[in-house]
Each structure stands twice: as structure tokens, then as C-alpha cells.
Amino acid sequence: MTTWKDFADLKATQRLTELAQQPYNLARPDSLPPERIAACRASACGFDLLYATQRVDDRVLVALQELADEAGLVAQHKAMKSGAVMNRIIGHASEERQVLHTACRDVFSDTPLAPEATAQAKEQLARLKQFLAEVDSGAVCNGQGQSFTTMLQVGIGGSDLGPRALYLALERYRLPGRSARFIANVDPDDAAAVLSGLDLSRTLINVVSKSGSTLETRTNEELVRTALVNAGLNPARHLVAVTGAGSPMDDPDKYRASFHMYDYIGGRYSATSMVGGVTLGFTLGYDQFVEVLRGAHEMDKAAEQPALRDNLPLLMAMLGIWNRNFLGYNTVAVLPYSQALLRFPAHLQQCDMESNGKQVSRCGSPVTWKTGPIVWGEPGTNGQHAFYQLLHQGTEIVPAEFIGFRCSQHGRDITVSGTTSQQKLVANMLAQSLAMAQGRSHDNPNKHFAGNRPSSVLIAEQLTPYAMGALLALYENRIAFQGFCWNINSFDQEGVQLGKVLADRLLAALSGEKALSADAPESSLLKAAGMAG
């Protein structure tokens, strides 16, 4: 097994620190000759990454390769996929788990890297296929014998963001008459608004919680069950579950079908497990869900290549490390030029920030280097009319990751002023990347652009189920590579515990179950917020 080395102990960091004193100057005239743009291009699974507009030269790329090699990133990734216990902190109580979301999609060969987990994935896929066939045939139907048209997914965090982002991205491929809705927030207005627009009698409710005890999901499940009963419907006929084997929700009496996920799949990495599979399969059809898996699996394979130029996830990871640790930028904007990817940045916020927003190394020491950045973003061209002012002229530099497609999904387009909307979309994306890099001198200081604001462009032919799977896995693997490089555990989330403990204390006071001491900050806060008594 690869030794886990602290980031600060990697020799290549010294070289990179030196190189960062004079990063490639994108704002110099002729800094983007044709040969640079052609050379700074890497591809996998139909995606091309254009990175000429990053502040890197060959020396930096060589040093980043050295850093990746020294840290054994590709070997660690392979170990992860093969079932090594990567979710741990040495010398301290920790989750001590395998990390095998990749096994959910390693279902296309007879020699998967983690045979047991893949066998479990295949078993769940077979159950899903069977269930969906029964939905299609009408064997699974409502009390009046009618087919189900809508799936309402009730979950939060990883049981919501990934599946929702993928569903919205792929809505275009829905089966006729099928659709999905989602409830996540404990805010009662969320559930009320969604339920008010639904025909519950034709709705299957898919409750998703790995632990089977997530407060928000339990509460929303109760709310939905009450709504069903009030509508004269039998909850047992309308609810299905995705949960861990043996969880409080793993109860066939309460759900007409149950699908399992396993403790080696983290919530934020679970979109390609049954957590995403049931709703995507119901709405898009089983075969399209398999296409998502195929794209993800092929990107997982691409992550096995040792050379940066051949390994898109690793290349993106190392460019991110360069921007984060050596150029010192603490945020990343993910800017899809595709309205269908509206919620993909929100999914990445979870996947990246919950994975790599860490302070302790896997060896149990506080880190002395920067870990995960703040990830945010909105679709372009909308963003151009919103926050791009700051990207171009603010006092903070924000590395940007543009994502685009050469063809639209719907194919319903219009030519205005000689170009289609899709051409306008892609042209705007490329123009932004160029404007951030090169800047523009101007006598009027308010019209001056300093340039040297780094970005990459990721482009593919069309946002299909396969492409979505590949894009998802590209980011998942980028995140894992960065976590390995920073020597942090990207697979736990201890940072969310304290808030839960304090919330429970406040709720115990509100329910009258347990009084708070009068000088506790909790008491004073409840009072100041007008929530006491």
C-alpha cells in the first residue's frame, strides 16, 4: 500500500513554490499562440479540456506530474477502487471504511476491481430492472390500477443534490408521461409547495436515507405519509425506499420495494448507486441509467493513466492544486454554459467542499497547508449578466471552470444575426475564458482589464446520459485526487456533527423535553430570536 505523505513533505512542492513566483503571463501579447492552444488540450470520454488559459507552462506541468507521482495519486485511486480502507484517520477513531462508489459502475466487465461490491451493485441493478419492468407493465400500479407517472424523491444532501442535478440535466430524455420531483428541506413550505402541484394518486414516493434516520427525511416522509392518508391513499402502496441494509428504514412492511446502498458508498458519491438509480431509472428508463453508469465507468478507467496528459481527472486535480496552493486562490467557480446543468454546481459544492473542507491530515495532525476551496457557480450566459464583473475586475481572482457542449439537447434552435443560440452560447464561453486570461489595456482605468485570471474550458458534443455520467465521475475523481494529494480523508464529515448536537439541544428545549440553563447561549439566542416560550 502507498505510504500516505503529508503535502508539505512532498519535494515537488518546493519546486512549485519557486515556479509560482513567476507564473505564465497570460496577459503578455502573443501569450496564446496557436501551438500553445493546440498543445494544452487533453481528452477523455468525449470531453476535451482546453487549459491554455491556465497560468502554467511546461515546467509547471512537469512539476505537477512529479507531485502526483511522489504522492502516489494514481496508485491511491486504484487502491480506493480496489477496496482499500481509504476512509480513515490513522491513530484516531474514524469511520474505517472502504470507498467503493466506483464499484457501482464497474459492472461492464467480468473482472471488476472490487468483485464483492460490484456483485452487490449488480444485484441492486437487477432488482431495479425488474421493478421498472413491473412499473412499465402495470403490475406495479396504484389502488385504482392506474400506472405511476411521477416519482417524488425524499432525501437530503447526497440523497438529493446529485440525483436532482442529474435528473435536471437529463430531463430531455424522459420517458413519455414520466417525471420526478424532489423534497429535501425540513422547511415545511418546501414540502407544501411540491405536494400542492402533485397528483399523489399517480405518484411513487422514493424515500432515500442511508442511515434510515436522517431527521429531515424522516420528518418529510411523515409529512408525505400524512398527505397520502388524507387523500385516501395507502402509503404502503406508494412508498419505496433506498437505504442501508439493516437500517430502521429497511422494512418491507412499510415500503412496496426496497433498494440497498452500502456503507462503502458515501452520500455525496452515491448518485450512481440506487440513490440516483431509482429515480433516474423510473424517469429515463433503465437503459439510459446504464448509459450514465457507462460514462462514469469509462471516466474511472481514464483516471488510471499515469501521465497527466492522458488522465483528465488527474490533470484537473493538479491544475486546481496549482491554483489553490501555489497561486493562493481560495475559490473555484464552476460555470456550465448549459441551463440543464443548473444544479450541477450545487452538487459539486457538496461533493467537493464536504470532501475536502478538512483541517486534519489522514495521519491525525492539523494540516499546515490549504485544503479544499470554496466551490460556487451558476450557468452562463446568465452569470455574465450577474457576477462576472467581479471575475474580470474584482480585487479577488477566481479560477473558473467553464463547461459547454457543441450541440443543444432539444435541437430547437433559432438563427439570429447569422448564428444559432447554441453558437452564441459556446462563443460567449470561449470569449470569457479569453477575456479573463488576456485582459485589455485601456487609458480609462475603469475600462482596463489586468488579465491573468486563470480558467479552463471543458467541452463535449452533447449532454447525453453517457456524457453526464462521465462529467460526474470526472469531478468525483478530481476531488478524490486532490484529497489524496492534501493527505486528508475526503470521505468523512465530522464537521457537520457539532451543529447537529446543538440543534438537538435547542429542539429539546423547544419541545419541553429538557430545559436549558438560563445563562446558556442557547437560551439567550432563542430569546433574542423570539423563539422562546
Place this chain on the structure above:
Amino acid sequence: MTTWKDFADLKATQRLTELAQQPYNLARPDSLPPERIAACRASACGFDLLYATQRVDDRVLVALQELADEAGLVAQHKAMKSGAVMNRIIGHASEERQVLHTACRDVFSDTPLAPEATAQAKEQLARLKQFLAEVDSGAVCNGQGQSFTTMLQVGIGGSDLGPRALYLALERYRLPGRSARFIANVDPDDAAAVLSGLDLSRTLINVVSKSGSTLETRTNEELVRTALVNAGLNPARHLVAVTGAGSPMDDPDKYRASFHMYDYIGGRYSATSMVGGVTLGFTLGYDQFVEVLRGAHEMDKAAEQPALRDNLPLLMAMLGIWNRNFLGYNTVAVLPYSQALLRFPAHLQQCDMESNGKQVSRCGSPVTWKTGPIVWGEPGTNGQHAFYQLLHQGTEIVPAEFIGFRCSQHGRDITVSGTTSQQKLVANMLAQSLAMAQGRSHDNPNKHFAGNRPSSVLIAEQLTPYAMGALLALYENRIAFQGFCWNINSFDQEGVQLGKVLADRLLAALSGEKALSADAPESSLLKAAGMAG
């Protein structure tokens, strides 16, 4: 007129720099006694701001007051509302405009601060009232004499984000049978997806563009007109416009009704003008839109108070300046514990980052101090299950602004484990604020929370039209105060121009109108992206 002073020249900055060496330690035991929590509370228009969990003490608050006074912030704000030319850069070509979005809501007294602009606002309100009465009576109807049920707003940036955020926030108050949809992105899939779910025959299309020439909006208007014609409908019967007087869209032959906005209203500050008014009035009713204006106006009045403790927008502005310029934090998370505020952070991204993401002072010199932060956020409790790990344990500190309400909008709630969902929502919000502030010591370094992560809680009774108006104006005024303090022009957006120029160049090449030189980066990028030829 107040002299505009550079931020670095304000004497209080020295004192604040000293104080920032030892900011208030929130993680010390007993750092949050009842008297601090009770004292650190300010109110306006039904909102309470709890700021005991900011790293401030009385000395800091006194120095922030001095800073505000020295920079003449309240006087500048009053000058803005009274029609001073605040949108300018001294000594350089600039927009040279008044900034009078506040006049749109200064419609409740006979002595408004900017009488001419308010008279124009009242004229537009009267036209809107008349138009909506005709919609209600059926005088405005479709070709078959049927009433209109849906308004489709076509706009982008300020003509989309604010109106959309407010509509989603207030959907609960819709008139029976009325709803709104929005198209913004030039992505043809955005329009296709929205149009496919609409009954166009019952839809009024509200095209919003101040200039009347925004590329995305023109393109989407063409696309919608084509869809109407293809459906056998007469566009002139279905389209209304909100635009600047005299713009290319100000054409009664093409729109069945037109409403005006004026050059003294910036797009990102236009939600309380007709840009938001037409769609909000159509869906919620005229009187509810007036309630939005009333809330905004009352918050504008609160911004006239000289003392921080009496002026909520100024207090929030100065706490932000403390975090940004003295504690050095470059992002702000806006975290509404209300699903209805789902898109409010996206609106604020525009309003804040486009206003204050600036590099040049109003005196025409490059700034030597930090200006606007990166604003981002998602609703809680969803965010707790996503990116809060980084907020609590990441290597970056992110000041947070929580927003919550004591009562839900729908009032459809459920009690689980002794508390309602709304109680759970608010308890979680308060708990997060406390957890970030206090942290928790633990022997296991991975379960240790360092604390001292600053936040505020903004809480009101319920998210009503009045409260939404007040909240909107609270942030608009906070942003303006910060811009005044940084001595930047918060009302132009020169930073978006370069991207437009480059996009036009790429589009001219794609349409064949004008070839690019073969070594131009634009050519190579198109080729590398697979878009050439």
C-alpha cells in the same frame, strides 16, 4: 455634497487595523453571556439582526461608527436617494447618472426625496394598475376571448434574477390560477424546456430589457414569437414590454402594453421598478406588489439613521467591512433557512458582486484596498448536508449571514419528536451560528472545532410581500453603503464589456461575417473546441 474620500485615507481604518490584531474571541468559555446576546441585536421593519456571533466588541463598533461617519455614508445614501449623480468616476468618461431605484418605492408620501423620478414611478404604477384591472376584467384576453393565466418573463441579469427570486419567494401569495415562468439563458434548451410546459394561448409574454438590445433577450424574444406563430397565435396580442423610453423595444406596434424604466435605475436594482412589478403584479395582484414597495421603502427610511444600532443596512454593511477589510475574509455565505428564498442568493450575487467587484476608485485610481467579496449560498437545512463541513472545519473562514422566519408561509406543518418542522428549521439555523462561533475542543483532532467563525442571524416573523421588500432593500442598501465606504462606483459594470467584444468577434467568425486571422487566439480556441468550420 460630501467629499469622496479613499478608504485608505479614512483615519478609523488605522484604529480598526489595530483592533483586528485581537478580535473578540468567540471560542473562549463564557464568550456569549446573556447580556452580550441581548445587546447585540438591532431591528428594522420587522427584522431582527442578532450579531453577538460576530467577532466584534464595543471598541470595534465605535470604530466602525467612526468609519461610517468619516466617510459620510448616511449623507451619501441620502444624496443618492435625492438624485445626486452617484454613478460616475471623476476625471474619466463614465455613465454620469443618478441612482434612483429608491424613488420607485418612495411613493407613499407627498414629499418624496426625488419628486421627478417618483412621479415617473407613480405614472408607471398607475399604468400597471390599469392594465392589471383589464386583465382581471377580461378586457385584456387572448384571441379566443380567454383570460391569461401565465406570465412568461423574458429577460436576463437584472431583468431576471431579482424578479425571479421575488416571485419564487412569494409564490405562496399567488392569485388563484395565476403563475409565472422565466427564460433568461441564450441556451436554446432553456427556452425549449420552458415552452414545452406552457399553454401559449393563455400566456402573456413580458419581455424585459432596459436597452432594448440585450442579445440573449432579443434572441429569446424571437424564439418565443416564432413559437407563437407556429401555434397559430398573434404575437402582438401576447407580448408586453418593459424597457427604457425610446429604446428599440419601445414600440407600441409590437407589444400590447409597454412599461418604462429609466436610466437612473440600474438593472440589478430594478426589481421594485416595472422590471419586477409587471410579473409580480400579474401573479400576486397589484396590492401585494405595493406591499413589496412599502417594505422596501420603510427599509430605505431606516437607512437614514445616523447610528449603526438604529440603521440595520448600515450595521450589516460595517460588519461586512470588518470581516472583509480587517479580518481578511474574501467571501460571504448567504444562507436562508427558507426554501422560498432559494434564488435570493443568486440575486444577491448579481446585486453585490456586479456592484462592488471593482478595481478603480470613484476618483479614478486603482484601489489599494479590498473591495466586494464573493457572495454565494444555498438554503438551509440543505446546505448543512452539503458544504457546511468546510464552514466548520475547512482551512478557509467564511462569514455567514443566516436568514430565517419564525412562521412558515403555508402553515402546513407537522410535529415529529415534539417539534414542528418550522421549529426544527429555526433551531438548526441558530445552532449553526453557535457552532461556528464557539467551536468545541476534542481530543480527536478530527472532531475538534476551532470556532471563531463569524456569522449573523437575520430573523423576521414570516416571509410576506412586505418582509420580502424590506429584505431586498436591506441588502441593496448594505451594498450601496459598502460601495460608498470603499469609494467605488457601485452602479456601473465596465467589467462585462470585454467579454461581449470578444464574443462578438467569435460570432462574426462563426457567421462568416468577418474572418479571424489564423494566429489569433480566437481562431485557435474555436478550433480546439471543435467549433471551427
